[in-house]
Structure formats: C-alpha cells, structure tokens
Amino acid sequence: MRTLRIGMSGTDVMEIQAMLKKLGFYNAAPDGIFGPQTQRAVIEFQRRYGLTPDGIIGVNTYNAMRRYLLGYDTYTIVCGDTLYAIANRYGTAPDLILTANPGIFPNSLRVAQRIIVPYGFDVVDTNIDYTYEIMERDIEGLKARYPFLEVGISGASALGRNLYYIRIGTGANQVFYNGAHHSLEWITVPVLMKFIEEFSRSYAQGQSLGGYDTQDIWNYSSIYIVPMVNPDGIELVLNGLQPNNPNYQELIRWNNGSTDFSTNWQSNNRGVDLNHNYNAGWEQSKEAEAALGITGPGPTRYSGLAPESEPEVQAMVEFTRSHNFRLVLAYHSQGEVIFWNFQNLAPPEALRIGNMLSGVSGYRLEELTGIAAYAGYKDWFIKEYRRPGYTIEVGLGVNPLPISQFDGIYADNLPILLLSSVV
Numbered sequence: 001m002r003t004l005r006i007g008m009s010g011t012d013v014m015e016i017q018a019m020l021k022k023l024g025f026y027n028a029a030p031d032g033i034f035g036p037q038t039q040r041a042v043i044e045f046q047r048r049y050g051l052t053p054d055g056i057i058g059v060n061t062y063n064a065m066r067r068y069l070l071g072y073d074t075y076t077i078v079c080g081d082t083l084y085a086i087a088n089r090y091g092t093a094p095d096l097i098l099t100a101n102p103g104i105f106p107n108s109l110r111v112a113q114r115i116i117v118p119y120g121f122d123v124v125d126t127n128i129d130y131t132y133e134i135m136e137r138d139i140e141g142l143k144a145r146y147p148f149l150e151v152g153i154s155g156a157s158a159l160g161r162n163l164y165y166i167r168i169g170t171g172a173n174q175v176f177y178n179g180a181h182h183s184l185e186w187i188t189v190p191v192l193m194k195f196i197e198e199f200s201r202s203y204a205q206g207q208s209l210g211g212y213d214t215q216d217i218w219n220y221s222s223i224y225i226v227p228m229v230n231p232d233g234i235e236l237v238l239n240g241l242q243p244n245n246p247n248y249q250e251l252i253r254w255n256n257g258s259t260d261f262s263t264n265w266q267s268n269n270r271g272v273d274l275n276h277n278y279n280a281g282w283e284q285s286k287e288a289e290a291a292l293g294i295t296g297p298g299p300t301r302y303s304g305l306a307p308e309s310e311p312e313v314q315a316m317v318e319f320t321r322s323h324n325f326r327l328v329l330a331y332h333s334q335g336e337v338i339f340w341n342f343q344n345l346a347p348p349e350a351l352r353i354g355n356m357l358s359g360v361s362g363y364r365l366e367e368l369t370g371i372a373a374y375a376g377y378k379d380w381f382i383k384e385y386r387r388p389g390y391t392i393e394v395g396l397g398v399n400p401l402p403i404s405q406f407d408g409i410y411a412d413n414l415p416i417l418l419l420s421s422v423v
C-alpha cells in the first residue's frame with residue numbers, strides 16, 4: 001500500500017473513493033483522481049475515526065479504512081452485549097451477523113467471543129476499475145459474510161497470481177462460469193462477482209432472485225465460478241506495466257514499442273491470447289493468425305507455441321477435467337451475442353438451450369466463423385465433452401467497455417446466470 005495524497009491517481013484511489021462514497025463522505029462518481037473533493041472526504045473520515053486530519057492516506061488511515069474495504073469488522077463480545085445492540089452500533093442488520101457467524105445464538109452470546117460483523121452495504125463495487133487486488137479483497141469479504149461459500153484456487157497465472165474459484169451450492173448438477181480470458185474485457189469480472197454476492201444474500205435470507213428459488217438451486221446445482229482467468233493481463237490494462245515485471249522489455253517490444261497497455265492488450269503476461277491457446281482447432285488458429293500477419297507474442301490473437309502452453313489455460317483445462325460440468329459459460333465483452341457450437345460437435349440440446357439464453361437476455365444467438373472460431377475455451381469444452389458450452393459477449397462498444405455500462409449488462413445477464421444453473 002503506497003501513501004496516497006492529493007495529486008495522485010490510480011485504481012487504489014478509485015477503490016477508496018468508492019468506499020468513502022458508501023460511507024457518505026464522498027458524493028461524486030469515483031474517477032481515480034485524488035483531487036480536493038477526495039481530500040475533503042479523507043479529512044472527514046479521519047475526523048470521524050479520531051485520526052490526524054491531514055487528508056493523506058498513510059498506514060494509520062489505511063488500517064482504519066481496511067475494514068470498510070473488506071466490508072466487515074471483527075468484534076469481541078463484552079458483558080451486557082446483545083445482538084441487536086451490536087447491529088445498531090455498526091448500522092447493520094442482526095441477520096447479517098447471524099449469517100456470518102453460524103455458531104452464535106442471539107440469546108446466548110458468550111463474553112470474549114470474537115465475531116464477524118458485516119457492514120450494512122454491499123461488498124462488490126460496480127462503479128470502479130475492477131483489479132485483481134480488489135477482487136481478492138472482495139472474495140475475502142464475501143467469504144467472511146457468507147461462510148457457506150466454498151473458495152479455492154484453481155491454479156496460478158504466469159506471474160503467480162491466484163486463479164480463484166468460488167463454488168455456490170452443493171448439488172450434483174455442476175456448471176462452470178468463467179470471466180476475463182481477455183484482459184480488456186475485465187467488466188465480466190464484477191458481473192460474476194456481483195452475481196456471487198446477490199445469490200449468497202438471497203440464499204442466506206431465504207429469498208428469491210430473479211424469480212428463482214436460490215435454496216432450490218443451491219440443493220440442485222453446484223455453480224463453479226472463476227471470475228478472472230487472466231489477472232496478469234488485467235494488471236497491465238488497469239495498473240500499467242510495472243518496473244519489476246520480469247518481461248518488462250519484451251512486453252514493450254511485443255506491444256510495438258508502447259508502454260501503454262490500457263486500450264489494446266488482450267493477452268497474458270507472455271503475449272499469448274489465452275482464448276486462442278486451447279487444444280481445439282489450434283492449428284487453424286495458427287493459420288489464421290499468420291494470415292493476419294501475427295508472427296509472435298503481442299497484444300491479441302497470438303495462439304502460443306503449442307496448445308495449452310500457458311499456465312492459465314492449463315489451469316482451466318485441469319479444473320474442467322477434475323469436475324463433471326454439464327454446461328459452461330465463458331464470459332467476454334463485445335456485441336451482446338451468445339456464441340454456441342464448435343465444428344458441429346455440440347449436442348442437439350445446445351441449440352435449444354442457446355435459444356433460451358438468448359430469449360431471457362435479448363442477446364443474439366450465433367455460430368462463429370473465422371479466427372475467433374478456433375482454440376477458445378468453449379470450443380475445447382464442446383470438442384472434449386459434446387456438452388453445451390457458450391461464449392457470452394456482454395455489452396456494446398469499444399473494449400474496455402466503460403463501467404457505466406455495468407447495470408445494463410448485469411440486468412441482461414442475471415437471467416442467463418440463473419437459467420444456466422438449472423437448465
């Protein structure tokens with residue numbers, strides 16, 4: 001954590017603005033620029049929590065902010081505490097505390113017991129640039145609030161970042177959703193993270209979500225989600241090339257001499273396009289890339305030296321092989337379209353289900369041709385298992401899509417995410 005002060009900018013500033021906004025200290029849309037309004041909000045925060053009101057976020061202020069970034073605090077019960085009084089003090093609801101602490105009972109709180117107290121606001125922010133670090137913190141925050149979630153690691157990126165998975169439900173019907181094979185398409189990460197949060201809340205409270213009974217889904221299905229397949233690429237897009245990157249010089253060369261990765265970089269940290277690295281029509285993908293003049297690592301469409309050469313792809317292949325997925329969704333962002341089929345290997349029901357997904361979202365159902373038709377995750381899944389697999393392309397416009405599209409995209413895709421878990 002670097003010290004933040006007026007004049008600085010970055011995704012870390014943006015995350016803190018979003019948190020100050022949730023607490024009521026900051027009113028504007030988070031823009032990642034530490035200006036006078038952000039400084040005033042920080043000073044107000046510092047006054048409220050007994051810190052030196054200097055408007056600078058150093059270690060002490062950051063430590064005070066951290067629990068709000070995580071969305072919960074830990075609290076030690078003292079004599080005379082009641083659940084209602086604790087909830088009141090934190091401005092939260094007693095049932096949120098009960099969900100986060102399955103062992104406690106409202107009428108028999110034990111003195112000196114440490115409990116988790118979730119705040120009354122949502123964990124997943126959908127108005128900011130969604131980095132790996134933010135996702136990691138949100139996963140920690142969601143797991144604390146909703147301990148029934150299974151959180152694990154499906155592998156590691158080329159630079160060693162975790163490829164987290166979250167499992168919702170305990171049923172036998174296994175489905176798999178993944179996001180952001182392509183780094184410019186990071187908006188798909190908060191779509192999946194928001195879904196995890198809304199589903200968990202709905203399940204904990206025994207409510208329905210989008211017309212579905214989440215208790216039923218929980219018992220019938222296991223929804224496995226890897227929200228971010230390409231964290232190293234997203235780091236390049238959102239935080240830029242860092243001086244300690246082991247591929248620093250190569251990345252600049254692969255990026256045609258530019259140090260700006262924010263508008264064109266779809267690949268991982270080795271310059272390989274992960275959605276052209278699967279073992280399904282990989283040779284055709286190589287031919288197509290040659291026709292496009294691509295001869296080596298670069299921002300997009302380079303398939304690698306061999307199929308499954310990339311650690312992120314190896315992790316997704318192994319994760320898939322170690323489960324029994326009935327259906328998969330691979331999330332991308334371009335065109336409000338659902339791609340199905342691969343070389344006519346999809347089963348007949350894949351078209352029927354594809355039409356249903358199209359119907360609930362308003363997205364077109366299409367079959368791909370050309371370079372994008374080869375060596376992607378859904379291609380490999382269909383080739384390998386002959387089961388329904390889809391690429392969901394959310395949103396319209398130039399990647400990276402602005403986060404202002406989030407609400408519309410989420411509304412379109414919530415029905416897809418729910419229906420795919422039971423269809």
Ligand SMILES: [Zn+2]
Pocket residue numbers: 182185275332333
């Ligand atoms: Zn894509």
